Amino acid sequence: MTVAPVAQHRSAHVALRALTVEVGPPHRRVAALDRLDLDVPPGQFVCVLGPSGCGKSTLLAAIAGHIATKEGYVDVDSARVEHPHPDRGLVFQQHTLFPWKRVIDNVAFGLKMQGIGAAARRREAQRLLDLVGLSGYASHYPAQLSGGMQQRVEIARVLINRPRVLLMDEPFGALDAQTRRKMQALLLELWASIRTTVIFVTHDIDEALFLGDRVVVLSRQPARIVADFEVPFTRPRTEASTLDPAFVGIKRDCLGWLSEPA
C-alpha cells in the first residue's frame, strides 16, 4: 500500500516537568506518576514501555489533558496543557469508535466539531479512508468491521484533525500478532509522510523497538523513568530487523529494566 503525502502537518515539542499525578477515589489517592521529567522534540516517535498498570495510560491522559496534575505540568509548544484539544489526538486500544456513526462520519467527526459542512468534511474523511486502505467501507457501521479495520478508522479519525502530537495508548494491544504487524507497518508509513510527534504507549518490547526513534522505560507504580535510549536501527525497519543480534541485545536490557523491583 502506498501512502499519499499529507500536507500541512505540524509537530509539537512536548515537555513534562516534575509531573506528579494521583489517581483513585478521593479518600485513597495513589501517586501514578512521580515527578516525571521528559522532553520530546518535534517529530520524534517515542515509545513508552512499562509493566502493566504502571501508569502509562495516566501519562497519556495527562498529556491529552483529561486528568488534572497534582504537581508539575505538561507543555506542548510552550503552552500549558489544561484541557483536551484536537491538536493532541488520542487513540485507545479499541471500541472507541462511535457505534452509532457510520465509518465515514466517525472519521469526519473532528471536522464536524469545527463546524465544517457535511460535503466538505465527508470529502476529507474519504481521503483519509483511502489513506488507511478502507476506501470501500465508508458506509459501514464500526460493528461490521474487524478489530484491525476499526483501528485504522480510529487512526484516520484522529489524523483528520492534523494533530501536532499523536498519543497512542496500546492501540494494537487487542489485535492478533499478524494484524498487529500490519498495523505497525501502516502506522510507520503514515508517520513517514506526516512526521507528527508520536507518544506511543505499549508493554510489548518488540513493538516499542520496532516503532520508536526512542524508548522510555517506566518503573512500576508510581512510575519513574528507569531507562531512556535512542533506538539505533535505521528506517525503514522490516521483520528482519527484529532478528538482528543488536535488537535482541537491547530487548534483553529492556526485559531486565521491566522486571526490576520498584
Added chain:
Amino acid sequence: MAATLDLAESRARPLRRRLPRATSRRTASNATRRLVRVASVLLCIALWQALVRMRVSLGIVTFSNVPSPSDVMQAFAVQLHSPKLPMHLAASVVRVLSGFCAAAVTGVALGLAIGRHRLLEDTLLPPLEMLRPIPAVAWIPLAILMFPSSELSMVFITFIGALFPILLNTVHGVDAVDHRLVATARSLGTGPIALYTEVIVPGAAPAIFTGLAIGMGTAWFCLVTAEMIAGQYGIGYFTWESYTLQNYADIVVGMALIGAMGMGSSALVKRLGLLLTPWYRLRGEKQ
C-alpha cells in the same frame, strides 16, 4: 401488561435470517412447533368454553357467571358496529398519549441530567427514589383531589406510571456510556453541548427506548385502573361499566381490547426504537 419488552429479543432475528439456508428438517420442525402453539391457544379457548358451558363451580371459584368465548365473539361483533366503542378507544388513546409523552419528555430530560451531573443526581434522585415504590394506582385518590378535572387526574396517573421506567432506564443508559467514548469525543474537540447530542444521547438511546417501551405498557395499565374509578368514556371505563350494567360478555371484550392496545403500542415504540438505532442490531457481527 406488556411491561417486560426488551430490545434484545428482536436483535437476534436478523442474524438468524442471515444464515445461508435452513435445513429442511429445521423448517419442518419449525412448522410443527408453530402448529403446536396455535393448537395450544385453541385448546385453552375450548377449555374455557367447556368450563362455562358446564357451569363448573369449584367452591372457591365459579364459572357460572363467566361469559363464554362464543358470547364474547358475539358481543365483540355487536360492539364493532356500535358508535360508542371508537369513542371509548379514542378517549383512552388520547389520555395514554398525553401522559406517556409528558413522561417521555420529563423522564428523558431528567435522566440525561441526573446521569451526567453528580450534583443533580444528589439533589433530584433522592425525592424521586422516595416516590418510586408508590404504585401509580395508589396516587388515584390524591390525584382526584389535586386536579379539578378528572381528565387531568387520569393523565397524571398515566404520567406517573410511565415516568419511572423511562427515567431509570435513561439514567442507566447514560451511566453505561463508555467513559472512553466521552474522552475520545473531547479529544476530538467536542464541546459540552455537542457531547450530549453526539455522544450521550445516541449512546443511551437503546436503553431509553427500552424504558419507553416498558413505560408504554405501564401507562396502559395505570390508565385502565384510573378510568375504572374516575372515568367517563375510555376503555377501562367501558369494561367496568359493562360489569355494572351486567353486560358480562363486554367485560371480556374490554379486557381483550386493553391487552391488544397495550401490546400494540409497546410494539410500536419498540419498532420505532429499532428504526432509530440501526447500529444496535449489529453488535457482535463481524466481517
